[in-house]
Amino acid sequence: MKQLNEKSFDKIIDGMLEVVDKSKDEIYQLTESSREEHKLLSDEIEQTRKAIEYLIVEGDELERKERLYRNRLAQVSKNFNIYSEEQIKEVYETAHEIQTKLKMVREREITLRQKRDFIERRLKSLEQMIEKGTALVSKVSVISNYLNNDFKQISDLIDNANQKQSFGLKIIEAQEEERKRISREIHDGPAQMLANILLRADLVERTFRERSGEEALVEMKNMRLMVRDSLQEVRRIIYDLRPMALDDLGLIPTIRKYLANVEDYHQINISLSEQGIQGRFDSKYEVALFRLIQESIQNAVKHGAPKNIHVNFRIEKNQIFLLIRDDGIGFDLESKKENSFGLIGMRERVEMLDGEFSIKSQIGQGTTVYVKIPLKD
Incomplete structure (x- = not known):
């Protein structure tokens, strides 16, 4: 009876192994098929983007010609008698x-554009399928090895599972921290700006009703500037989610490009000096350093009204x-510390890399941000 049970057990294990391997x-x-489709769609979306760029250029040129001939039509209509049929x-x-x-x-x-958007959604779906498929293959391989070894490695598997659970909890914790950071930025930026826009809209309505159309037009222009600033802030937050240029260009070229855009948009002088920098950094350093610089620049432009900003790296x-x-207006550091989510987020980023963070500022004397991070890798 004991032999029968052992044979039955072995038969069950063999059947399970067959199902697992299949x-x-x-x-x-399925995963490989998804990879092939992903590759084809990647090539197709690249061609689609190039085609869109070509059509944009062609459309802009046609708009220019269309304006030219619209003016020509106006001249012909105005001086109808001097032109031949x-x-x-x-x-x-x-x-x-x-x-x-x-x-x-x-x-x-x-x-x-609609085709591009559809392909992008499909690519994201395929990426999720590939990721899940790869993870499933890995997990199924673990199960197969587990069964092949006759349950002799239970303790090792449990330990590995605990490590995976711990790692998963760290990932969840990091995600929550990132969500907190994003919510802070939205709270400090677009949310307050939109509230101000609503107030400005009420002011426009009262001005138009109680004063004059010209004064209301001035208020509408001011509101338009606020909407523009809000849009810029939203775009900055979206860009913050992942500065993709870091992956392609590296930290220094991305910083140069970012500073040039800020300098051009806000009409202020921004200088960058670099010493001792060779090659690329690990991704965790590049992302953290870029966002520290970005947050500092945005705080200065938004709150300090500076004429000059200097970045030394x-x-x-x-x-x-x-x-x-x-060289902006500066601020009272003690009162700012209590409510500034931006400064808290910057400090947290530096502490995650075992670095040191400090900030000095006085009203009327500008602001200076210091960061020191050990380069371990």
């Missing part, structure tokens, strides 16, 4: 042809030193 093969085939016909036909072609180009552009004896100084 499932692993099916998951692997053929000239008038030519102007009208050419203008109509350009307008028709422009409409076709814009419609084609919209179609390609250097490496000495496996230490990263970062200094951001502006």
Whole structure:
């Protein structure tokens, strides 16, 4: 009876192994199929993006011509008697042809944009499938090894599972911290700006009703500036979620590009000095340093009204030193510490890399941010 039970048990294990191996093969085939489709769609979306860029350029050129011929039509209509019938016909036909072609180009552009968006959604779906498939293959392999070893490695598997659980909890914790950071930025930025826009809209309505249309128009222009600033802030937060240029260009080129954009947009002077920097950094350093610089610059531009900002970035004896100084209006550091989510987030980023963070500021004397991070890798 005992032998029978052992044989039955072995038969069950063999059956389980067969099912597990078959499932692993099916998951692997599905994952590989998803990879192939992902590659094809990646090539297709690249071609679609290039086509959209070409249509944008062509559409802009047609818009320029369309404006030109619209002015020409206005001249012909105004001085109808001095033009021949053929000239008038030519102007009208050419203008109509350009307008028709422009409409076709814009419609084609919209179609390609919709196609691009669909492909992007499909790519994200495939990436999730590939990720899940890879994880499932890995897990099924673990189960297969577990069964093949006759349950002799239970303690090792439990330990490995505990490590995975601990790692998963750390990931969840990091995600929650990132969500907190994003909520802080939205609270400090777009949420307050939108509230101000609503108040400004009420003010426009009262001004138009109680005063004059000209004064209301001035208030509307001010509100438009606020909407523009809000849009810029939203775009900054979106960009903060993942500065993709870091992966392609590296930290220093990305910083240069970012500072140049800020300098051009806000019409202030921003200088960058670098010492001892060679090659690329590990991703955790590049992302953290870029966001520290970005947060410091945004705080200075938003609250300090500076004319000049200087960024100094250097490496000495496996230490990263970062200094951001502006000549803005400064602030009371003690009162700011209590409510500034931005400063809290910056300090948290530096502490995650075992670094040191300090900030000095006085009203009327600008602000200086100091960062020191050990370069371990």
